[in-house]
Amino acid sequence: MRVHITDLLAGDRLSEDIFNSFGLHVLSKGTVLNDKEISRMYQHQMDYIEIEKRESIMAASVDDEDEIGDDSAFSSYNPLLRPLYFDAVAGAEQLFTRALEEGRIYEEDVKESFQPLVENFRTERDVVSLLLMLNSQDDYTYQHSVQVGMLSYYIARWLGWPEEETVRAGKAGFLHDVGKCKIAEAILNKPSGLTNEEYGEMKNHPRYGYEILKNSLDDPAIALAALQHHERMDGKGYPQGLTGDQIHPMAKVVAVADVYSAMISTRVYREKRDLHFVLRELYELSFGELDPDITHTFIRHMLPNFIGKRVELSSGESGTIIMSHPHDFFRPLIKVGDQFIDLSAFRDKEIKQVFM
Template sequence: MRRVNTSALIPGMVTGEDVFNYNNHLILPKGLILTDKAITKLEFYSIINVRIEDEVIETPETQVKEDTSYSERLKLSPEFQHFQEDFTKETEHFKDVIDNFVGDSGELDADQLVEHALSLLSSENKYVNVFDMLHSMRQLDDATYVHCMNVGLICNIFAHWLRMDEEEIRTATLSGLLHDIGKIKMPEKILKKPGKLTAWEFGVVKTHPKESYKMLENHPLNIHIKNAALMHHERCDGSGYPLGLTSDSIDPYAKMVAIADVYDAMTSARVYRGPLCPFKVIETFENEGFQKYDSKYILPFLENIVDTYLLHDVRLTNGESGKIVYINPHKLSKPTIKVGDKYINLSQEPHLFIDAIL
């Protein structure tokens, strides 16, 4: 392992340690294979040098047109195809394990669940932005199993952002994976209803946290995992369900899962709407999040989420397209966009928003 100046980095080099910016936010994870985009990100943050592994990984480039968007290039890349294949395989495995648990055996191998989920964040999959990957797979069927996998992965990354230790990261990952298993017993006609739920139907859906808790209650799992299943719809202002708890009574892992759950649900396609742009979700969190969510968790989540989209191409609500070049720390949903030769500070444009990530 050696330390290399950023100006001397080349695609294929592998980071030997996590790289943080001046705000102590993770920019690039350890074990990431550098791409031109990743190197540009280091330059943007004025990172002087990076610890690099001795090996250099050959990464074949997919030939695409110059004017294709980052999202289109990503979907054509071998990295995305590899991740999508692995994600589908691991989700099927997760489904089999949970169905077996709910069915006759009643056994749950938590270690195996975590190991399989984390395989998506290891080796060659680790050098791509997992949020980019999940965002690009939003056309997939976002059933309960897929949602649980997404939330498990998001909680794992979230825990790393919070600098949790390995056991805490494992607990956060399992909390995300298992938080919604009670929905498996719910009628599909309610879960997939294209219109607004009736009061009775919504009442049925609101029973899933207690159902999830009952399914996990008698198993030798960390109590935080069980609490996350029960409390992930509780809100700090007491407006949540099923118990109407306030902040002091809500398990910290449930607070993490609540944020990851809402983020994934809102950025995923639903039978009654398409996926929302992540910046619309961030705006929603900014508008109501500090009453409903613990600032200890919502602030680092939003700050790190926004950082993952720095230098991404976006489309604005006025139809113009540009690149995110600066994150506004006081209004995270309103970064500065470079459109051609001009710069648009969205925080000074009250009626202009990011409509889509390209």
């Protein structure tokens, strides 16, 4: 049964292997299509597709129905990721407690808390789905530490750093906020704006973290990442007001991960913002505050992860991201029912929220 790509439905099954115009294999015969596979074929600019007769799909087995159900995105993930993520969150809390009590942390505690997670998300590619799956509203400080560790690892890998340096970047991200253990809970979790005095104390956490890590680990770069992750390229950061190349590369990576994680997370004083929308804000920050090469590398590798994701638009419509616009990265093509909405042309519509 030959159909045009615009007529494909979730649940259609390919009756032959699919190759693009360059002869590269895209999908195998027998693949049951969902939005992600259909989006992939749009990316490869397919026209007509051979599928099995749809009557046979209606008679598909229960297992196949489960495969194409709403929870299919979760089934492809390593089942260890979720418990390991929350184990790492609990480990971060224990590290903060020990750092407060003893003024230091221990390498074996870091490895026990974070390394198992590194080993298991090393093979994952869809970082957006990981964030959607793992992000929750509890334990902001500790979840933020784990997220920044995870994102720093991916950013370093996308930058082409050697594996050893990539793992160090992940560790630096995981430990970047350890100095917050010395900040009073009343300040950390204050639901309203901080006073000048309270904000001054909050700005001390990079120095506190630097001292803790300098006394704990034989790795100056990780300590410097904690000290400098709030420095900005234009010199308007803290605590030292460094600029450009004065900031350690590890700190620049952690800074991008830190800002992104903070923006997409629920805080006591602010609701979380959408993952796709925040990428556009991050892009704006790359023209002055954040390192442009690192930020653009992060955005360039994150955007393809949104293809195939369900979205709610500001107009109230729901659809699926089909492909990114080549010149307007943050306004992709959306399939809503049988219609296609090019957000680069419909400027009055925005992506309000992205879902699995």
